[in-house]
Each structure stands twice: as structure tokens, then as C-alpha cells.
Amino acid sequence: MTTAREAVETCYEHIHTAEHPEVWITLRDRELSLALAESIDVRVRDGAQLPLAGTTVAVKDNIDVAGLSTTAGAPGVRHTPTVSAETVRLLEEAGAIVVGKTNMDQFATGLVGTRTPYGTPASASDPTLVAGGSSSGSALAVALGLVDVALGTDTAGSGRVPAAFNHLVGVKPTLGMLSSAGVYPASPSYDTVSVFARTLHTASTAMQIMTAGAGSRPWERHARLSMSRGRVGTVDEATLELVDAHWRTAYLSTVEALAAAGIETVEVDTAPLLAAAKLLYEGALLAERAYAFGDVLAELGPEADPTVASIVLPARKFAAVDLVRDQQRLVAARATASGALSGLDALLLPTAPGHPSIEEVRADPVGANSRNGMFTNFVNLLDLSALAVPAAGSTPRRPAGVMLVGRAHDDLVLADIAARATLVDAPAPAQLWGAPYRELMVMGAHRSGQPLNHQLVDTGSRLLGTVRTAPTYRMARLGTTPPKPAVWKTGDGGASIVGELWALTPDGLADFLGKLAAPMALTPVTLEDGREVLGFTCEPGALDGAEDITAHGDWVAYLRASHPSDSPDSGPAVPVEDRLRL
Incomplete structure (x- = not known):
């Protein structure tokens, strides 16, 4: 059995040989990590039950880790917390060792990973392609085999798009399932901590530990623990025409994998959901970001990422009536989403319509980013759960991702569907993520x-x-x-x-x-x-x-x-x- 010290030694060896400094904003001192590992080994030898003993973790730099600086991707907001975020604390108490804070799109505003002064992360599969954002460093730390699990955040798709671009599992939990204490906000009503791992079992283990803490909402009464209807909604041909050829083929192969597992698939009109997605960045809901960090962004001046500043700073001028108008549009969109899911266990969508290059993003930073969020932006707005997994036929060298989307607190249903269709491994049956049962x-x-x-x-x-x-x-x-x-x-x-x-x-x-x-x-x-x-x-x-x-x-x-x-x-x-x- 590998000890925590051995796991940490291996982790730092991989970090050294990988030569990807752009993954990290802050890396914990190796000797300090080894000391933490040795203390965990002592506790295990003394009989302590630490289910994550020796698990190495990377944490996005908008989530607090005691003793490590938090920047939210902006050097000018650097602070060093004395207390870890609640999600991090729970992982550490279970024996996990945080080895560092990862690179990100500044203020978690972006799905590309290029909006950062700490170096541009590229996809693990191809140095010419983006890693995806805003949780770029966290996804890469896992995809490159540097750590076992990483925490990101997800407001518009930042826990899912990087997973798709790097052949990973990305858990986007129901809003409020995980504590937001110690997380620098992007859009507080729609933010959540997310999880990256190479297997669903590993991601599920982290979720099992973190849901032992107090979230901000009780489980929905209608929630289910497994698939019950045997039916999943799929996008229609008109929507698939918006998807690049490789990703379209991977999506259709995934539909076939569901059918082979005995899961019925039915086409669903997703156009209203994709239209609702535009409200996140093209309407008054941007005032949430201006509220969360707009003043800080303005004070940064030239230290601010110009694309982030151009998106968020104008949102301070929205009138209250504009915000109410878009909030009412959300009410109608949520009713539409409920109707779309009626009689279904979940929806299956491409996680993204394709995988852009770094040059494409530099040439059109807003347009390329918006395209990345075509299928992800609506999920948190409409209070839905989501799980990003590699598509059928995806490989680490040529990844493509799909996303299962379900009702609030149907997170375990999504995991069950993905496992039944053999897209991922199956988590242990007792990993119920805090569900009452x-x-x-x-x-x-x-x-x-x-x-x-x-x-x-x-x-x-x-x-x-x-x-x-x-x-x-x-x-x-x-x-x-x-x-x-x-x-x-x-x-x-x-x-x-x-x-x-x-x-x-x-x-x-x-x-x-x-x-x-x-x-x-x-x-x-x-x-x-x-x-x-x-x-x-x-x-x-x-x-x-x-x-x-x-x-x-x-x-x-x-x-x-x-x-x-x-x-x-x-x-x-x-x-x-x-x-x-x-």
C-alpha cells in the first residue's frame, strides 16, 4: 500500500519532470507537503480512518487554502487566508494533501484559459489548443497526471469545458450542494465548486467527502438516486449542425452507447435552452459579476485582463428594471427546462461544439469563448445538475466530451446513466453525496x-x-x-x-x-x-x-x-x- 509520503514524493517528481509551470499560480513547498504527508501516515498507523490518505489535490486559485495565497487570477487581489474553504477543509481532514493553487481565467470569467497573467495553459493533448477555462490549471493538473483530483469552480461551464478538452470527468453539482464558504465569487447566484478527476469513482469519492459539510440548500424532494425512467433526451440534427465534425461523430457514438445499454433516446428541442444561455453574458445578469468583483476590477487598471474588463465593467450601468426583465426571462426558461425534462432522466448534449486553438481565441477572444459555452451556459441559470464525461471514442490524445444534464439534485442519476453506458467507471453504491435516504x-x-x-x-x-x-x-x-x-x-x-x-x-x-x-x-x-x-x-x-x-x-x-x-x-x-x- 502506497503511503501518503510516497504519493507526495511521486506527485512532486511528476510536477518537476512535466515542466508545465503555467499549470500553477502557487505551488506548496515540497518539504511542507511531505511533512503533512508524514503526519497523515502517523495518524493512519495509529488507527485513524482517513479515506483520502495520500490523495493529492490541486485547487483553483479562487478557492482558499490556508497558508497559500489566493489571487482569483489577478496578482493585485492576492491575500493569504488562515482558514481553508469548507470544501478544502473537508478533503484535508479526510487525508488529502493540497499541493498547490492552479491557474485560471481571471475572476473565473472565461471558458478558454487564456485570460491570465500567469502563462497560457494549453490542452494536455495538443499545445496549439486551449485547455479550456476558467479552471484551466485544475483540469491540466489532473490530465497531466500531476495530482489525483482537482477543485475548480463552475458558473458558465468552467468545471465542464476543461474536462471535455482534456478527457476528464467533470462534476458540476447542483447549486448549493457544496459550501461556497471561502470561494471568491464570480456570479454568486450561479457559482459552485466543481471536481475534476480521471475516473468517476475518484470524483465521486471527493463529492462524498465534501457533501459531509453543510451546503446552502436541502435536497429537492423529487430527487432520485438512480435512473428510473430509462429515457434520455438528445439534441436534434439542426443543433448538431452547429457542432464540429469530430465532436458530432463522438456525440452520435455516445447516443449509440446509451442505446446499446438499453437506454431509450428521444430528440428534444433544446433551442429554448440555448437561447436562455445567452442571458448569462448578454444581459443584465452580468450585474452579478459587476457586484462580485467589478470595483476591484476597476481598481486593477492595467493589471486587469482587458477582455474580462470589457465584459464586466459596463455591467455596472444596468438599471434595476433591466435585471428584473432578465430574471423574469429566467423564470420562463426554467419552466421550459422542466417541460423538456418531463418523462426523461436527463438530457445528453455535446459539452462544447468543438475545441478551439489558442490562435483562434486570440483572434476573437469573445466570440470563441461564447461558442465554448453554447451548451453549458444555461445549466446553472436554470438550476440544473450536470456531469461532463468523455464521449464514446474519446481518447486522451484526441478528446471530445459530452454532458448529461438533469434536474436539481439528480446528480446521482447522471452518474448512474454515464456508468450504465460504460462512458465511465461506476462509483461505489454507497457514495450518495449527502442525499437523505x-x-x-x-x-x-x-x-x-x-x-x-x-x-x-x-x-x-x-x-x-x-x-x-x-x-x-x-x-x-x-x-x-x-x-x-x-x-x-x-x-x-x-x-x-x-x-x-x-x-x-x-x-x-x-x-x-x-x-x-x-x-x-x-x-x-x-x-x-x-x-x-x-x-x-x-x-x-x-x-x-x-x-x-x-x-x-x-x-x-x-x-x-x-x-x-x-x-x-x-x-x-x-x-x-x-x-x-x-
Whole structure:
């Protein structure tokens, strides 16, 4: 097992040999990082549970790290915080080691990565192409293999476009899911911390840790933990005509990958969403940026990036009525987005219409940047979740990205879709990103592959793994349609009964209970590890004349042995150990 010190030594060796100083604005002293790593190794040897022990992290330079300067990409606003941002603090407490602060488009205003006085980052795949912004350095630190995970921010697509340009996973969480404490604001109503990683499991692990902190909003009641409808919306041919050939081919290959995974795809009119995207930079909503840093930008004078200044400083002149007008346009656009997602689990879009060169951006800094945000700008405006992943056929040498977009707090649904379509690896089942949930053990007709399993799937519930009860239960076959087992606790002669453990949101559990038919009911069930979860029992009298099948210890095994016609394939089992893995 690699120690934290070994991980940090390897990290700094890679940083040295990579020779990409433009990735960093501030790099932590190597000896200080090693000292932090050694303290983590000592805690692990003493028995501390640190799920991120030895994980190396890069942090965008608009997010505070105690002891490292924060510039937001502008030397004139440099300050050194004594307290880390809440998201960083949680990662550090879990054993992660921040090795430095990364380059960015100044004041997080841009999707290109060129609006910076700290050197121009280029794509990891091609030095002539942009890295994407504004979280350019964070994406590159991961894509070049310098660190395991990096934090960015995302207002218009800064956690997604750089992921697409560098063959990475980019998690753009629902607004308010992660704390904004210690983050220099760009557009406060629409900002969020984002995550870059080479795998979804790594990104999900970081999300699992950071959502242990207090976000600014509770989970939406309608939120789901997994795909439930089996249907994803896709863009139409007219929209795809706006996309460069390589990215169009990659997008269509991704649609085919969804279909191959059994996910239905339907064309959706995304034109109203793309029109709403223009409100972020072409209307009075720019006043948010002028409010956040306009005065500081004006004071910087020649230190300010000229493109950023030309975009933001005029926004100080908008009238209140202009802002209200555009806010009302957003209200209408959010209703349109809700209608577009009706009956769907998510929308699938290209993350960007293409990958511009550094020269193209220099020749047309505003136009090229605007094109990069064609598909991303509307997401935070309309309070949606998003996940950027490599498209089918994307490679590190020739990347292309796609983006799944869903309702607020449907973040885990997007991860589930991407994993099912094998676009990315699957995160551990128990990584639920702070979602409220109840555990339910099912032992019969609601198990995977059984006739009532759809009642769980329809609520967006998530399979956590296979489990066993304590050895104090008996099982009988009831004379119901479809066939079901009854399981009850007994004083003696019991056995350990196999079942599945599912996670349901509170609303999902309520929906599930509404479909529960007699004679079944829910009761606490003791697992073999001593924990109590919800499980099934049955009404008194239902056992009269029932066949005792305790000896089988497993409903599906009983069906296979005694009633093959009642035994559809139960699907692959997920080891219960995965519930505990971060």
C-alpha cells in the first residue's frame, strides 16, 4: 500500500519532470507537503480512518487554502487566508494533501484559459489548443497526471469545458450542494465548486467527502438516486449542425452507447435552452459579476485582463428594471427546462461544439469563448445538475466530451446513466453525496430481476448490495400473485436469509409504501452485522398453510431449485462491502 509520503514524493517528481509551470499560480513547498504527508501516515498507523490518505489535490486559485495565497487570477487581489474553504477543509481532514493553487481565467470569467497573467495553459493533448477555462490549471493538473483530483469552480461551464478538452470527468453539482464558504465569487447566484478527476469513482469519492459539510440548500424532494425512467433526451440534427465534425461523430457514438445499454433516446428541442444561455453574458445578469468583483476590477487598471474588463465593467450601468426583465426571462426558461425534462432522466448534449486553438481565441477572444459555452451556459441559470464525461471514442490524445444534464439534485442519476453506458467507471453504491435516504432490505419479489423490482426502480432507488439477516429468521412461500416469501423473526431454529439492501429517499420510500400490497408490511430487520434496517413482514394469518422454505436461505435460490418458471435472472450481485467503500 502506497503511503501518503510516497504519493507526495511521486506527485512532486511528476510536477518537476512535466515542466508545465503555467499549470500553477502557487505551488506548496515540497518539504511542507511531505511533512503533512508524514503526519497523515502517523495518524493512519495509529488507527485513524482517513479515506483520502495520500490523495493529492490541486485547487483553483479562487478557492482558499490556508497558508497559500489566493489571487482569483489577478496578482493585485492576492491575500493569504488562515482558514481553508469548507470544501478544502473537508478533503484535508479526510487525508488529502493540497499541493498547490492552479491557474485560471481571471475572476473565473472565461471558458478558454487564456485570460491570465500567469502563462497560457494549453490542452494536455495538443499545445496549439486551449485547455479550456476558467479552471484551466485544475483540469491540466489532473490530465497531466500531476495530482489525483482537482477543485475548480463552475458558473458558465468552467468545471465542464476543461474536462471535455482534456478527457476528464467533470462534476458540476447542483447549486448549493457544496459550501461556497471561502470561494471568491464570480456570479454568486450561479457559482459552485466543481471536481475534476480521471475516473468517476475518484470524483465521486471527493463529492462524498465534501457533501459531509453543510451546503446552502436541502435536497429537492423529487430527487432520485438512480435512473428510473430509462429515457434520455438528445439534441436534434439542426443543433448538431452547429457542432464540429469530430465532436458530432463522438456525440452520435455516445447516443449509440446509451442505446446499446438499453437506454431509450428521444430528440428534444433544446433551442429554448440555448437561447436562455445567452442571458448569462448578454444581459443584465452580468450585474452579478459587476457586484462580485467589478470595483476591484476597476481598481486593477492595467493589471486587469482587458477582455474580462470589457465584459464586466459596463455591467455596472444596468438599471434595476433591466435585471428584473432578465430574471423574469429566467423564470420562463426554467419552466421550459422542466417541460423538456418531463418523462426523461436527463438530457445528453455535446459539452462544447468543438475545441478551439489558442490562435483562434486570440483572434476573437469573445466570440470563441461564447461558442465554448453554447451548451453549458444555461445549466446553472436554470438550476440544473450536470456531469461532463468523455464521449464514446474519446481518447486522451484526441478528446471530445459530452454532458448529461438533469434536474436539481439528480446528480446521482447522471452518474448512474454515464456508468450504465460504460462512458465511465461506476462509483461505489454507497457514495450518495449527502442525499437523505433510508435503507430497505428486500428478500423476494422486489429483488433485482424479480417481478416487482420495478416498484423500487421507479422511485429512483439505488441498489447498495447483497446482505444477510442475523441467523434468527425463517422464510415461507406465500400463495400470492406474483409469488412472494414471508420472513419473520423466530426464537429458535432460525437461519440467515439473503436479500438486497436498497437506498430510498424519504419521498421514494413514501411512493414505494403507496404501492405495497397486502399481506406485506414493513418492520425493522436485524442484519448479520447487528444493524437494523427496514424490511418485510406480513399480516397475521398470512402464513396459514404457507410452505416453509427456510432451508434454502434465499428466495431466488429457492425459485431456481423448485420453481424455475418463477425465477427470472436476478442480475449481477453487488457485494455489500461496496456499501462501505469510499
